[in-house]
Amino acid sequence: MQGDTPTPDGQVADAVKDNWVDRWAPAAARPYLRLSRADRPIGTWLLLLPCWWGLALSMLHDQQAGWFDAWIAIGCAIGAWLMRGAGCTWNDITDRDIDGRVERTRSRPIPSGQVSVAGALVWMCAQALLALCILLTFNLAAIGLGVLALLPVAVYPFAKRFTWWPQVFLGLAFNWGALLAWTAHGGQLGAPAVVLYLAGIAWTLFYDTIYAHQDTEDDALIGVKSTARLFGDKTAQWLRRFLMATVGLMGIAVIYAALPQASVLAMVLALGGPWAMGWHMAWQLRGLDTQDNAKLLQLFRANRDTGMIPLVFFVAALLV
Template sequence: MTSQPHTDRVADAVARNWVDRWAPAWAKPYCQLARLDRPIGVWLLLMPCLWSVTLAQIAAGGGLPDLRLLVLLTIGAVAMRGAGCTYNDIVDRNVDGHVARTRSRPIPSGRVSVTGAAIFMVAQSLVGLVVLLQLNRFAIGIGLASLVLVAIYPFMKRVTYWPQIFLGLAFNWGALVGWAAVLGQLDWAPVVLYVAGIFWTLGYDTIYALQDKEDDVLIGVKSTALRFGGRTRAWLVGFYTLTVGGLAAAGALIAAGPVFYLALAGGATHAAWQMITLDEDDPARCLMLFRSNRDFGLIVFAGLVVASLAA
């Protein structure tokens, strides 16, 4: 078999990922469009869902979180992250070709047409809808309300230096959906969890945006990384402090117990490590630290699960 051209691999994908190694040639660009070769986005979208479901389980008396619900939300996170990324790439098709990190993506590289991408986006969205319809009516309504945020996010970097806020609003909506799916209502705990997640997104996505500072200036795209400039580390410390504080407050509202706070201390240590080792001028380091936020999320989730079992 002849080798594929260099554009077959997306620049910021994980080396030797399963898509590059195993996906059929016809499916590879669509897998890349859905970011299946870069699963970190699924993790970051899924974590608030898992946190919220387990937090609600503690509030309901404890025990193991509903496995069926966790599986459904995982499938939904994969589908809707893929649909969101596809939509984002359609909107950004005239921008991505001017950025070194994104010009190898399927649409700007010409491997997927806009029409093909739109059809693929609809198919992924339908999978997400099927998952959503498995939940109770209240959770369905909460889930559908997120579509407005998803629709406006890709345009925000053209009008504000704070597009990460809008990403946080959309990406952490699962904190509300998960609780609603378990208890059929909302309370202060998921709302506080949602706010904590927004601060978390402001942190990790600012780190991500540090990779593109020079290109963003040239093409006129805005981000918090450009807004903060030399004060970026101080802002990040603030964001992660508010994240940990918000998670602690959400736990306190449902009496999560000492095990959760022990795990949260581990999460805080992980966040501190990110701040200490961050090199704002090293794109590879920034990408690695961005991806490491999956581990922060898993530490918090593990603490919540153990706390629920001990409740």
């Protein structure tokens, strides 16, 4: 496996170089911020963008927008940062023995001894409680969905122990915001949000399979399952299927969301989102090399832009 060894000041091997945590955060806070992956912001984006998709399509659906929608967008951003941090902390608590045996993850705060399990539990609860404060500002239906989101979050770290498809469980957790933000705006869950949620799960299968290829050798030795190990040299074929599922399902979600009241121009603009997103995913496929860990990490991080593309089109559709 390719990977960096832990540095003396506790930096994590796959963190963004010269990130703000390692450069500017107080020394006492750094291990906890690393535990929350604050030094690797891509995960927050991947959790947040489906929230903003859901909010935008919900507004397109009923052709209504208000100041509270601005708070939904901001609240989702803060909540995504907090819940991503809480989820990663939970993941590292449950995986502390596994992480210590994998080159890429052994420098994480718990296996490297920077944070105790008890300290991590307290930190996880603090983040979750702050996120709950934000959730309680939404309507009751959204609050209920937010509480239900804890189930896939709790199960995900264990999925790789019993299924070859742990990325499905990650998708269930990471795209829940599409359901929540739609409901926070409209007051009830709608079919377009469910289809959008499924599109997000297909996208997660795409990007996290790429990510998981970094650890296939160590995972095989330990006995940890993943779609990367399952697909092997057929990974590119499977990624094409996930690409098509993402684009197709998102396109259906857009049509169902726009049909009641949106103009034809708005629908056409919104449909440009999944189309352009698909081209960006196809670009990733052209550069895929499952033996090059640096390239795999680069492609994985590129999915921030992948998820931002349809949002731009959805916002444009709202403005016409």
